[in-house]
Amino acid sequence: MTSRRGFLAGLLASSLAPTPSWADLGRPAFLTAAKDPDGRYLLAGLSETGAIQFTCPLPGRGHAAAAHPTRPEAVAFARRPGRFADVIDCRNGAPLARLEPPQGHHFYGHGLFTPDGSRLFTTENDYENGRGRIGIWHVAEGYRRFGSFGSGGIGPHDMLLRHSQGGPQLAIANGGIETHPDSGRAKLNLPQMRPNICLLSLEGEVLEEMELGPDLHLNSIRHLALSSQGIVGFAMQWQGDPSADLPLLGLYEPGRSARLLAEGDPRLRNMRGYGGSVAFSPDDQAIAVTSPRGGVVQVMETNSGNLIQEHALRDVCGLATARSGLIASTGLGEIAVLTGRLAKQLKHHDLAWDNHLVPLT
């Protein structure tokens, strides 16, 4: 339930005061969660070059965040099994609302706003029924829970908004792995898992579904990126034999079958089976994937599918597109820009950057 205070604060922020905007904070390019040297968790806004533009405290370790399209408001999700998400006024860290999923659901750590900012969608686990849901929240009513629809699979994780000729749609990475909070992060259904990417209308109608072949059913599709042409890049996490050199990155152009990148390249082993974050280069000519376990970022050419560059970066995970190139963040506090063969350190902060860099659009 939304608190009365949060509800009023939301109203206040949306109607009475002079309209606040991201410009009040210098228009941050990315949101990301972090941990400071004293073990406190926070949400930060970063510029294109990795400078910190604001920080707000978080009550626990964050995962990803969703940024309101116009107002300087962010929804910070706890790690899964997430029991809450906090809506924060990024200008002063004031909590505006706390989102709690309904009984029997938990958050997966990702969410997004509709382009007009009126609704928030969240990826959720309906764990008693073992199915993925997309929660709907009405922003103007203090983030009131409105309902949910099916995610088109099990274990919906990352989610993107994609613009098609038929209007905006949701692209959802259904990782395929069933978990239940009673058994922690134990994976309950590996033999049967069937990850997919599902395209849904904003009303929850299934528009298209992409599944990989049966030999890749253990390759959990977790994180997504979108090219300027609307091609969905997806990063995977392999749940099978750790020695298999399997693709962890693919491209999906709706209406066509998916293309897997760098297939058969032995350097895929350097990823240790784990794709963390994914992003396109600013010109869409390349797409990259991070592996914190391997301490490496691999860059593939989108046309040929070939692996063209590897960057060694310890504990790297966050990755996003900036005008100057790909921006990566690490658990050691580093923010680096990757251009061509070079990985250049932009900034170093005394913070451990958490899993993702979320672009503000």
Place this chain on the structure above:
Amino acid sequence: MTTPARADMVDEILDDQILPDMQALAESSEDLARIADTTCRPSTSSLRDAYHQAFDAWVRVSHLRFGPTETNNRAFALAFWPDSRGKTPKTLAKHLRDTDPTLLTSEGFAQSSIAGRGFYALEFMYFDQNFTSAEPHAYRCALTAAMAQDIATNTADIYQDWQNSYANQMRNASGRYQDETEVKQELYKSLNTGLQLLADMRLGRPLGSFDKPRPKRAEAWRSGRSQHHIVLALQSLQPLAIALADGDQDLIARLEAAFQKPILRALRLDDPRLEGVADPAKRFRLEALQQEVNDLRALIESDLGPSLGVLAGFNSLDGD
């Protein structure tokens, strides 16, 4: 009494371990190529000896996966293992079917699939009955000579890069490595890479599960080298760990004890192909060995890592 002045840790690791080991790899591979050019009969003892020597030299450096070994995929071209999809025998069988003469040239062979190159591919040619007498005889012989020459070229290139530039880049950290701490962390990472490979692949793959042991997944079982690789790996990782402890006598004593246990156990296994994984009476010894390697990893992570400024990864240990 004062402790004698210690040479710089990085110099010591380069001069006493990496450079001589890389030199031994290049030289023993050259010997192998020379003998492989004169005979392809695997029963010839000089050929077998040369193969074993060169392969031993590779296993001793197989954890040093940075810099010269990663240029042009050299390490993968020397060691395509594990091969969970059986690409190596498939590639070799195709070579023998196609009998493409360009593969017999250095340049042509260097362009061929990585799965058909290196020590593990050569093991099929020398020790697997499907290949040891495969026809056509003349092409098979010429192919094994080309494979051995490819190993020699590759290892010579690795050693040359170490000698000409990479060792200096590690000694005078200012470019690739920003400071000496980064160099030490690279070496520390390679120590962990070696121990992880040992526990998860060299031991973990054949162990499988109690209900489903996988003896045919043991490393280089065809040539009976599986147990030997475990000993070699531990013996080459021990001096690296000791050097990284940088004179801390208490830590050195604990590391030596923690290495000694699995080394002695591995030497006494009397199970060259690790077939014991499928024998309940023998399996526990391999499980105990894996546990000792994991204990060693835990000690290194808790006691050695922090002294080098390495903490457990915020993201690498989390995952979502």
